[in-house]
Amino acid sequence: MTLPQVFRVNAYLSGKKVQDTYRHKGMRRRLVESLRRKGIQDQAVLQAMESLPRHFFLDKAFEEHAYEDKPFPIGNDQTISQPYTVAFQTQLLQVHKRSKVLEVGTGSGYQAAVLAIMGARVYTVERYEALYLKAKFTLDALGLKNVRCFFRDGSKGLPEYAPFDRIIVTAGAEQVPEVLKQQLAIGGILVIPVGREVQAMLRITRASESTYLTVKEGDFRFVPFLEGTEPE
Ligand code: SAH
Numbered sequence: 191m192t193l194p195q196v197f198r199v200n201a202y203l204s205g206k207k208v209q210d211t212y213r214h215k216g217m218r219r220r221l222v223e224s225l226r227r228k229g230i231q232d233q234a235v236l237q238a239m240e241s242l243p244r245h246f247f248l249d250k251a252f253e254e255h256a257y258e259d260k261p262f263p264i265g266n267d268q269t270i271s272q273p274y275t276v277a278f279q280t281q282l283l284q285v286h287k288r289s290k291v292l293e294v295g296t297g298s299g300y301q302a303a304v305l306a307i308m309g310a311r312v313y314t315v316e317r318y319e320a321l322y323l324k325a326k327f328t329l330d331a332l333g334l335k336n337v338r339c340f341f342r343d344g345s346k347g348l349p350e351y352a353p354f355d356r357i358i359v360t361a362g363a364e365q366v367p368e369v370l371k372q373q374l375a376i377g378g379i380l381v382i383p384v385g386r387e388v389q390a391m392l393r394i395t396r397a398s399e400s401t402y403l404t405v406k407e408g409d410f411r412f413v414p415f416l417e418g419t420e421p422e
Contacts, residue, residue, distance in 0.1 A: 208245070217257035219240060221258075225273060232280070238280075238307040239276070244256045244300060246331075247299060247325075248270060249264075259273050266420070269297070270298040271300075278408075279358055280301070282379075285309075285310045287310075288309060289309075289311065290356070291305050291356040291357070292370075294358070295360035298325055299326070301314075302314040305358075306337045311336050315340045317342070317420060323341075345417045346369055352372075352373035353378065357370050357374060357380040361383075361412050361413055362415055363382060363384050364384070366384060380395075382394070389412050390407075390410075391409070393407055
């Protein structure tokens, strides 16, 4: 899916006069080129990230920095993940068109939008109400109809919509929540960073009802995966 509705976004977010200009597109192309040099090869991931204006998901104050390969604050002490991390996790997830994907940790909504542009059916869960509301607004404004946002504690997954073909966790967990493994379809893939100070990126495939194969894919640093929800 492409983003034909970008002009509508310019109108919707015009309180802040957010536009996707040729300059933004140029910076985005250079960012994607740098991700390629850092080892990201999945063409669908790179294309989605090239088409999606990351600055729409950030406060105006960070607009000039939106295409640096860095995380930035999004409020409530949380961050939008570094583009390399988004690309790396998305590549590991191997989504297909119509894959049913659960994301735990909506944050800004950027990762959810990347998955939606790739054609996945995305269910994304956030524990801060303020972030949930803001991300939902941005995703609606982008016209991405294949994303559904939930204000929930993602440590419980989303039982009424399980099983999922793919599950991605974008906060650092101390261990793999058993519930999330249970909500994977057979053959499904869970990508989750696990650890205290530094997190190992785990790619867990559900091979059968009771068998899971785990592969460790490098170290990252995430904001913590926490239980419960926080009102605005
Ligand atoms: N994917 C996001 C990254 C946000 S950072 C993006 O693209 O911007 C991780 C987010 O996970 C934070 O917003 C944090 O509040 C959220 N989070 C942490 N633990 C959670 C839980 N148990 N359930 C839902 N969200 C959680």
